[in-house]
Amino acid sequence: xxxxxxxxxxxxxxxxxxxxxxxxxxxxxxxxxxxxxxxxxxxxxxxxxxxxxxxxxxxxxxxxxx
Amino acid sequence: xxxxxxxxxxxxxxxxxxxxxxxxxxxxxxxxxxxxxxxxxxxxxxxxxxxxxxxxxxxxxxxxxxxxxxxxxxxxxxxxxxxxxxxxxxxxxxxxxxxxxxxxxxxxxxxxxxxxxxxxxxxxxxxxxxxxxxxxxxxxxxxxxxxxxxxxxxxxxxxxxxxxxxxxxxxxxxxxxxxxxxxxxxxxxxxxxxxxxxxxxxxxxxxxxxxxxxxxxxxxxxxxxxxxxxxxxxxxxxxxxxxxxxxxxxxxxxxxxxxxxxxxxxxxxxxxxxxxxxxxxxxxxxxxxxxxxxxxxxxxxxxxxxxxxxxxxxxxxxxxxxxxxxxxxxxxxxxxxxxxxxxxxxxxxxxxxxxxxxxxxxxxxxxxxxxxxxxxxxxxxxxxxxxxxxxxxxxxxxxxxxxxxxxxxxxxxxxxxxxxxxxxxxxxxxxxxxxxxxxxxxxxx
Numbered sequence: 124x125x126x127x128x129x130x131x132x133x134x135x136x137x138x139x140x141x142x143x144x145x146x147x148x149x150x151x152x153x154x155x156x157x158x159x160x161x162x163x164x165x166x167x168x169x170x171x172x173x174x175x176x177x178x179x180x181x182x183x184x185x186x187x188x189x
Numbered sequence: 190x191x192x193x194x195x196x197x198x199x200x201x202x203x204x205x206x207x208x209x210x211x212x213x214x215x216x217x218x219x220x221x222x223x224x225x226x227x228x229x230x231x232x233x234x235x236x237x238x239x240x241x242x243x244x245x246x247x248x249x250x251x252x253x254x255x256x257x258x259x260x261x262x263x264x265x266x267x268x269x270x271x272x273x274x275x276x277x278x279x280x281x282x283x284x285x286x287x288x289x290x291x292x293x294x295x296x297x298x299x300x301x302x303x304x305x306x307x308x309x310x311x312x313x314x315x316x317x318x319x320x321x322x323x324x325x326x327x328x329x330x331x332x333x334x335x336x337x338x339x340x341x342x343x344x345x346x347x348x349x350x351x352x353x354x355x356x357x358x359x360x361x362x363x364x365x366x367x368x369x370x371x372x373x374x375x376x377x378x379x380x381x382x383x384x385x386x387x388x389x390x391x392x393x394x395x396x397x398x399x400x401x402x403x404x405x406x407x408x409x410x411x412x413x414x415x416x417x418x419x420x421x422x423x424x425x426x427x428x429x430x431x432x433x434x435x436x437x438x439x440x441x442x443x444x445x446x447x448x449x450x451x452x453x454x455x456x457x458x459x460x461x462x463x464x465x466x467x468x469x470x471x472x473x474x475x476x477x478x479x480x481x482x483x484x485x486x487x488x489x490x491x492x493x494x495x496x497x498x499x500x501x502x503x504x505x506x507x508x509x510x511x512x513x514x515x516x517x518x519x520x521x522x523x524x525x526x527x528x529x530x531x532x533x534x535x536x537x538x539x540x541x542x543x544x545x546x547x548x549x550x551x552x553x554x555x556x557x558x559x560x561x562x563x564x565x566x567x568x569x570x571x572x573x574x575x576x577x578x579x580x581x582x583x584x585x586x587x588x589x590x591x592x593x594x595x596x597x598x599x600x601x602x603x604x605x606x607x608x609x610x611x612x613x614x615x616x617x618x619x620x621x622x623x624x625x626x627x628x629x630x631x632x633x634x
Binding site for chain 1: 357358359402404406467470471473474485488489492501504505507508509510513515516517518519520521522523524525526529533560581605606607608611
């Protein structure tokens with residue numbers, strides 16, 4: 124599987140956000156973000172089409188003890 | 190001198206005496222506190238001196254938020270939590286140190302100096318509510334507000350031998366509190382005893398038109414909960430993540446705590462939780478993305494104003510794809526529902542260690558300028574607290590003894606959404622049966 128690379132990270136941080144980043148740090152970020160994104164992707168397999176972020180507050184209310 | 194003035198003078202004297210050793214205060218506001226003590230202050234917290242993390246805004250006062258960028262920033266509003274404590278009669282005696290932008294878990298701060306643990310200043314207080322924990326542990330104030338996005342109330346509470354409650358997300362208004370990560374931030378109290386936690390919660394909990402995420406859920410009587418019997422309640426003991434990588438000394442203290450609950454008539458049952466490690470990934474994605482978004486403009490314009498470790502951490506957040514962030518938020522509902530089903534189907538709460546290892550030394554965890562070490566050190570401190578931020582569940586840290594290095598340790602009681610009263614009930618009962626919360630550090634000579 125292809126992963127995020129340092130050049131892509133540098134383009135996002137430097138080019139889009141205007142936040143300076145060294146090549147070495149960009150490489151570290153690329154590795155870290157790839158691991159995080161893969162972890163979220165694996166977890167997201169359980170999502171249904173209709174799941175949305177705002178539903179979280181309803182879950183808290185529904186799981187409160189009466 | 191009236192009673193209020195006497196209390197204020199006692200707190201101010203303690204603050205001045207401890208400050209050189211522990212650096213708990215950013216500002217001691219003696220004149221304002223003395224002025225407040227002169228007027229009648231009726232209410233359930235009448236004339237009780239308090240102080241709070243320097244990220245709760247008070248109109249016209251500086252809130253530095255642990256950053257040199259806000260060293261002279263004057264707040265335009267007063268936080269709802271502070272206004273409610275004022276209305277309850279409390280007296281604010283100053284602002285307390287914190288990790289830079291509430292982003293660190295040890296209590297180091299390169300801008301305002303590290304906060305030191307009152308039990309042994311060579312050790313960390315934990316963070317990010319470092320000054321809140323230190324001031325309460327030293328006995329300067331009986332309670333202080335902290336904030337908790339990944340463990341920032343419970344970690345310092347445990348490190349300093351006091352109690353700390355991260356309420357359910359939405360239980361307490363965030364209006365006028367510095368944001369770290371909107372989806373996870375919680376306002377909550379630290380105090381020596383759980384009964385005082387209950388008193389503070391009674392004052393600050395509840396809906397707020399100034400914070401649309403503050404839940405419109407009835408607030409139970411926390412003070413009654415703090416005196417209630419616990420016979421017949423049930424605590425779940427989860428296998429796996431929370432008890433892995435656990436220091437032997439802490440494991441023994443946790444076993445002792447379980448035995449106390451058994452003697453109190455609480456049933457202990459095993460529970461099996463879903464993949465807890467995955468919660469850390471999800472919490473990390475949400476925290477880093479939201480914090481980076483909040484800070485992007487300042488990181489662009491003033492990169493030199495951040496500790497390198499924190500800056501690097503927030504750089505990572507800027508590179509997380511939007512779809513990954515939104516997937517982490519979409520997962521929050523189903524993951525929390527599954528967690529509640531597994532943890533609380535047959536239990537009122539679960540009991541887990543607050544920290545997995547003894548409170549570390551300040552020098553061995555001083556990594557604010559060390560990008561490579563910063564992340565792993567933070568992760569060690571909050572490995573057992575972050576899951577309850579992602580799931581939004583309430584969690585109470587309670588002191589339960591001391592490890593071989595002479596520093597405190599604690600356990601967490603976590604419950605279903607809005608079950609703060611049950612946690613207070615259990616924590617207060619534990620404290621009636623033990624005396625860990627009554628022990629006080631000595632002022633270093």
